[in-house]
Amino acid sequence: QVQLVESGGGLVQAGGSLRLSCAASGRTFSTYAIGWFRQAPGKEREFVSAISRSGGFTDYAESVKGRFTISRDNAKNTVYLQMNGLKPEETAVYFCAAGRLMTERPWDYEYWGQGTQVTVSS
DSSP states (O other): OOOEEEEOOEEEETTOOEEEEEEEOSTTGGGSEEEEEEEOTTSOOEEEEEEOSSSSOEEEOGGGTTTEEEEEETTTTEEEEEEOSOOGGGOEEEEEEEESSOOSOGGGOOEEOOOEEEEEEO
């Protein structure tokens, strides 16, 4: 089993940056792909980015391409999401999730963190 803890959220002005971290427990972290999703109040959870088990492959939602960067350090059991150029409409709770496949579908991921709030002011 994998336990995930997100951190790094907070309040930032439009155009600002944040780096989210997803720290995992367990020695099998490197066998899981990791995805980032976000959910705003009253909206469905949406895909943001994902990274393969080795870190060699990444995927991004069209809306964040060129602004967000996902990376992982398997020695530290941590995945990062660097977010630049943040927009007010990206205010949401951001979740990381672990799964056997790197996909954009939330139901493909087995384990989820509790989420971290990101608020972007205009």
